[in-house]
Amino acid sequence: MFKQLFGRGSDNHSTGVKPAANGAKKSNGAQPVRSLIHLDEVIKAYETPAGEFLALRGIDLDIDTGEFVAVVGKSGSGKSTLINMITGIDRPSSGEIYVAGTPIHKLAEGPMAEWRGRNVGVIFQFFQLLPMLTCIENVMLPMDFCNMYRSNERRQRAMHLLEQVEMADQADKLPSEVSGGQQQRAAIARALANDPPLLVADEPTGNLDSKTADSVFQLFSNLVDNGKTILMVTHDRELASRVSRTITIADGRIADGEQEQAVLASMDRQPATATSTIDNVAPARAAVVERPEYVKAPEYDGAHG
Numbered sequence: 001m002f003k004q005l006f007g008r009g010s011d012n013h014s015t016g017v018k019p020a021a022n023g024a025k026k027s028n029g030a031q032p033v034r035s036l037i038h039l040d041e042v043i044k045a046y047e048t049p050a051g052e053f054l055a056l057r058g059i060d061l062d063i064d065t066g067e068f069v070a071v072v073g074k075s076g077s078g079k080s081t082l083i084n085m086i087t088g089i090d091r092p093s094s095g096e097i098y099v100a101g102t103p104i105h106k107l108a109e110g111p112m113a114e115w116r117g118r119n120v121g122v123i124f125q126f127f128q129l130l131p132m133l134t135c136i137e138n139v140m141l142p143m144d145f146c147n148m149y150r151s152n153e154r155r156q157r158a159m160h161l162l163e164q165v166e167m168a169d170q171a172d173k174l175p176s177e178v179s180g181g182q183q184q185r186a187a188i189a190r191a192l193a194n195d196p197p198l199l200v201a202d203e204p205t206g207n208l209d210s211k212t213a214d215s216v217f218q219l220f221s222n223l224v225d226n227g228k229t230i231l232m233v234t235h236d237r238e239l240a241s242r243v244s245r246t247i248t249i250a251d252g253r254i255a256d257g258e259q260e261q262a263v264l265a266s267m268d269r270q271p272a273t274a275t276s277t278i279d280n281v282a283p284a285r286a287a288v289v290e291r292p293e294y295v296k297a298p299e300y301d302g303a304h305g
Contacts, residue, residue, distance in 0.1 A: 038062050129186060
């Protein structure tokens, strides 16, 4: 799964498609500046035993650099599919998707994974830290897979990121040796490893207590203040009310008006689901994680299984 999400490059500029400056897709200087994320008439259809199922029904969406956007909706509404489109984990049946100027709907599997590793930081509900690596080694992992930064700079950068999320003193501990909130902070540092313009957070507070959730949300707000764009899936109405914009998905479409209010009201009565949008990447699309050369296997002392 981690190779699929992060990719592995041969040099620092080998994504296959180079993103245009300032998030715009340009052609001979004639095309207008695009938003950081641009979806045009995106449709996603799945074949089921009962026939064709439309998960997304003609989505048009623009998200600008520096926005903090919450995606909300009932289970089965299409928000998971929308996030998978934007991160390139799944592909549209029709329509166009541009992220940071790159037409990701045109990328083949290899270039897609490599592009994702450099341009999108994914933060999972259940952290997804590799248990046999320390916190700092987990943060270094995307740099290794994408061949970003010099080998002798990666640990220093990882430590800097852990300092930003107040985890420097836990850098050499295994995930099992720190709390859930600390694991999520380490996961945020990992998502920032390759300095992507976009962070996608999938129910990032769904597995945390309210105090820790508020701390993580404040960390996201600080990242937005420093120029990052964050797209956050959440069932938490209170958190959704604190972002710069909320996108409500219903029946595969972006809801507005009375339909949006009905969805938001139903969320007040609906318990948060434990199912994560991106945690459950299809096994056929996942890849075996190879231990980077710089990682030494921890000595077994019986404390960690």
